Amino acid sequence: MSTPGFSLPRPASAQQSAALPRVDRLGALLTLLGAAGLFLLPFVTFKANRILPGDPRGLAQVLPVWATCGCWATLAAVAAVVLFAVNAPLRLAAALAGIVVTGTALAAAANALTPAHNLIVRVAAGAGFWLLLAALGLLAADAITRMRPGPGTRVLLLAAFLGAVGLTLAQGTFDNVSVMREYAVNAAAFAVAARQHILLSLGSLGAAVIVSLPLGIFCHRVPRLQPGVLSALNIIQTIPSIALFGILMAPLGALAAHVPLAAAVGIRGIGAAPAALALFLYSLLPIVANTVAGLKRVSPATVEAALGMGMTRRQTLMSVELVLALPVVLTGIRIVLVQNIGLVTVAALIGGGGFGTFVFGGIGQAATDLVLLGAIPTVVLAFSAAVLLDALVERLDRVPQ
Amino acid sequence: MPRPATLLRLAALGLLLAFLLVPQRFAPLFAPLAAGGAPPIYDQGNLWMLALSHLATVLAACLGSIVIAVALGILVTRAGGQEFLPLSRAVVSFGQTFPPVAVLALAVPLVGFGEKPTLIALFLYGLLPIFENTVVGLRTCPATVLDAASGMGMSARQKLVSVELPLAMPLILEGIRLSLVINIGTATLGSTVAAKGLGEVIIAGLLSNNTAFVLQGGLATGLMAVLLYDAVAALERRLCRNARID
Numbered sequence: 001m002s003t004p005g006f007s008l009p010r011p012a013s014a015q016q017s018a019a020l021p022r023v024d025r026l027g028a029l030l031t032l033l034g035a036a037g038l039f040l041l042p043f044v045t046f047k048a049n050r051i052l053p054g055d056p057r058g059l060a061q062v063l064p065v066w067a068t069c070g071c072w073a074t075l076a077a078v079a080a081v082v083l084f085a086v087n088a089p090l091r092l093a094a095a096l097a098g099i100v101v102t103g104t105a106l107a108a109a110a111n112a113l114t115p116a117h118n119l120i121v122r123v124a125a126g127a128g129f130w131l132l133l134a135a136l137g138l139l140a141a142d143a144i145t146r147m148r149p150g151p152g153t154r155v156l157l158l159a160a161f162l163g164a165v166g167l168t169l170a171q172g173t174f175d176n177v178s179v180m181r182e183y184a185v186n187a188a189a190f191a192v193a194a195r196q197h198i199l200l201s202l203g204s205l206g207a208a209v210i211v212s213l214p215l216g217i218f219c220h221r222v223p224r225l226q227p228g229v230l231s232a233l234n235i236i237q238t239i240p241s242i243a244l245f246g247i248l249m250a251p252l253g254a255l256a257a258h259v260p261l262a263a264a265v266g267i268r269g270i271g272a273a274p275a276a277l278a279l280f281l282y283s284l285l286p287i288v289a290n291t292v293a294g295l296k297r298v299s300p301a302t303v304e305a306a307l308g309m310g311m312t313r314r315q316t317l318m319s320v321e322l323v324l325a326l327p328v329v330l331t332g333i334r335i336v337l338v339q340n341i342g343l344v345t346v347a348a349l350i351g352g353g354g355f356g357t358f359v360f361g362g363i364g365q366a367a368t369d370l371v372l373l374g375a376i377p378t379v380v381l382a383f384s385a386a387v388l389l390d391a392l393v394e395r396l397d398r399v400p401q
Numbered sequence: 402m403p404r405p406a407t408l409l410r411l412a413a414l415g416l417l418l419a420f421l422l423v424p425q426r427f428a429p430l431f432a433p434l435a436a437g438g439a440p441p442i443y444d445q446g447n448l449w450m451l452a453l454s455h456l457a458t459v460l461a462a463c464l465g466s467i468v469i470a471v472a473l474g475i476l477v478t479r480a481g482g483q484e485f486l487p488l489s490r491a492v493v494s495f496g497q498t499f500p501p502v503a504v505l506a507l508a509v510p511l512v513g514f515g516e517k518p519t520l521i522a523l524f525l526y527g528l529l530p531i532f533e534n535t536v537v538g539l540r541t542c543p544a545t546v547l548d549a550a551s552g553m554g555m556s557a558r559q560k561l562v563s564v565e566l567p568l569a570m571p572l573i574l575e576g577i578r579l580s581l582v583i584n585i586g587t588a589t590l591g592s593t594v595a596a597k598g599l600g601e602v603i604i605a606g607l608l609s610n611n612t613a614f615v616l617q618g619g620l621a622t623g624l625m626a627v628l629l630y631d632a633v634a635a636l637e638r639r640l641c642r643n644a645r646i647d
Contacts, residue, residue, distance in 0.1 A: 026484050138488060141495075145487040238626040240586035243603045243619025250434070250612040342500035346590065349607060359506050363594060368510045375503035382498035 026142060027082035030135045034098075037131030038075065044109045044129065047122040050178070050367055056126060062109040074101045075132075082139055092143035098136040102129065103168070110176035124178040124369060151391035158387045162380075179376070182369040186358070194377065196272070196353035201340040201381075204276050208283030208336065213329070215284075216291025217317065226292065233285035241278065241343050245350045248274035275352030279343060283336040290332030294325030327397040334389035341382040345374065410631055417624045421449045424617075434613040441613050443602045452621060454516075455598035458591065459584045462520050466527030466580060471573065474535025475561065486536070493529045501526060501587050505594050519591030519598075526587060527580035534576030538569025571641045578633040585626040589618065599625075 044062065045054025060068045074097060081094035110123040149157065174180045183190060219226045239247075252273050256263040298321050306316040322329075348356025358374030361367075420427055424442045431441040476482040477489055501522050508518035542565050550560045566573075592600030599618045606614025 024484070026488060138492065141491045142488040145491055235623070235627065238582065238586065238623040238630075239619050240589040240600070240603070240622050242589055242600065242607070243615055243622065246603055246607050246615030247612065247619055249615075338498055342498070342502075345500045345502045349593070356502060359502050360593070363506050363509065366510075368507070371503070371506040371509075375500070375507060378500050378503060379498060382500070383495065386494075386498055 023083055024086070027079075027084075027139075030139050031079045031082055033138075034075065034079070034132050034135035037128045037133075037135065038072075041128035041131060042126035044106065044113070045124050045126045046113055047124065047178070049120050050122050050182075050369060051365065054124060054126070057109070057113070058128070059105060059109070062112055063105065067105075067108060071101055071105050074098065078136075078139075088143045088146040092140055092147070095136050095140035095143060099133065099140070102132050102136065103173075106177060107173045110174070110178075114176045119181070122178040122181060122369065123176060151394045154387055155391050158384060162384065178369040179372045182367075182373045186370075186373065189357070190373070193353060193355050193357055193374075197341070197344050197355050197378070197381070200272060200276055200279065200344045200347065200352065200354060201337065204279035205283055205333065205337055205340055207276075207280050208287055209333065211280075212284050212287035213291055216288045216329075217295065217322075219288065219292050220295040230285070230289060230292075233288060236281050237285055241282070241346045242349060244278040244281065245274055245347060245352070248277050249350060252277070270351040272347075272352050274350060275344070275347035279340050279347075282343065283340065286332040286335045286339075287329065290328050290335075291325065294328030295321055297328060298324045327393050330389060330393045330396065334386065334393065337385045337389060338382050341378060341385060345378055410628070413624060414628055417621065417628065420617075420621060421452050424448050431613040431617065434616060435611055439609065439611045439613070443605065443614050443617055445605055446601060448599075448602070448617075448621070451597060451599055451601060452625070455585075455588055455600075455622070456625070458516055458519055458596065458598060459523060459581065459588050462523035463527050463577065463581055463584060465520075465524045466531055467577060469524075470528045470531035470576075471535050474532050474539060474573075478536060478539040479557075489532070490536070493532050496525055497529050499525070501590055502593070505590060509594055514595040516591070516596045518594050519588060519596040522591070523584045523588060527584055530579040530583075531573065531576040534572045535569065538572035539565055542568050571637055574633060574637045574640065578630060578637070581633060582626045582630050585622060585629060589622055 038059070042054075042056030043059040044057050046057055047054045059071060063071070078094045078098040081090060085091060085094075106125055106129055113123045114121055144154075144157065168174070169180070175184070215229065219229050236244075249270055253270075302320060302324070303316055306320045307313070311320070344352070344354040345356030345359055348354055348360050355374040355378045358370050359378075362369070362371030362374065428441045435441040473489060477486040504522040504525060505518045508521045512518055512521065546564060546568070547560065550564045555564070588596075588598055589600030589603055592598055592604045599622045602618030602621075603615050606612065606616075606618065
């Protein structure tokens, strides 16, 4: 998509102000965002119990003076780096320092506001905390993008991030923050939901790959079939997810009622079976379409060369065409996996389990903490899947060239 | 003599309108699905009004996405905004990993139940395809065309309005089409937080175990998405014909 040799002229203002240090405009925007979060919005909200509306508290109201000043000083230093430094690793380090300080401040605020052995009081992260975290996260993301890390480095960064978060949570640093309180109450259900969420999204993806790859190859070989198959799969995509879940409940329920074997393997009208089937149906289009597109990308000359070398048609397909098409196929798989992880949350409506159980439970009880307990892991899961598969696609795409 | 594809589209539109305006005529079709004397046609609200508010929510959210995404796309492809390009791309694609249900649920404590959380979620979801396509469309304008425009004495603003945007328009429209179709489906989720729309019919069906309702809501929404997709595609073809450069 990028056009080589097409570069835009540098703004005139940059050349004029050579004497003064140039202020990074992105940094200025992020500093404003972070400052607004820190000074204009509540850092935490204090709730006498989990459902009552929160009472907003600023950082200075909660922490001792020295701690508040330390926090502000660190964040001011981060702002200085962001405004005047161009060095990307330095900016990343500043962003990480800011995130650590903000997180520590949240944990300290929660500990300070919670009386000892009180399990009813809730201290939730406020809008100010989230805005500050967003500004720092954007800063880190920008620094990482500017460093242009290779696929391996990106996976390592992701692993380091997940490891650090996991370790902090395991140590109980945030145990007095309301989301973790909600987790403590629901720990057993959380483990079940996590397992179900991953199983549903990966299982339906696996089944879809097994069906879509041959279907895509077939469509490539018989071009007459392509428009028909692709538009049929396209139409499935237009049916809204809750409707497709609901529509599939009836035939699966009938199947379970009339075929004892189906009931014995766990197929029911409600629950995981209609969810898995619906996710499978949604997964078909991206993989089939990308398999066709990937095979089309292989030049006829390459195929002819393989055949000329004495390879059979089958060998050519397996060790030339599919290998060359793999990055495009994987891009389709990436789309499906990220989409499935999001859609599984909806499956909770028909008893399919997964993190959506907490989200819908939270909507029903007007408990934001419970919504977050479902939403945060879903986002982390989808984000990790996207980073991992993007890295894999890039790695594979680089090899043949 | 109209082409068969046009006839098919008109028939689909007619079917959708007929179903929304006089749903009771379709009762015999859905009766086998409504078990145990349940009503075969949704009877807790006017389907026509629900469809209209569904469409209104989607269009309003989409209008917001178009304004913001196109403005942002123009900004990051200008000389002064280039430093924002990598980050805005990262942000918009990170936003896409947020499940819509989570956005809806988190918006409720901020803006209350009803249409507002749905509008916020749809607006955010519509941004990515439009932004991405605007950026690609503007960045792939042939350099020779831009040089020619400068050579004719056009200002940067004139170049943008009368050269770059018209050339990028087919791609921008494709982005709009994608986000419209996705959002017609996603809007049904809004009914879990009490937004008026066709999702209400589906949810009522799920709650009362009435497949007839689920199917009605699902088919009406699907048909609406297909028709809208086609309408924008037709608009796209028209504009492409006008803006063709070879």
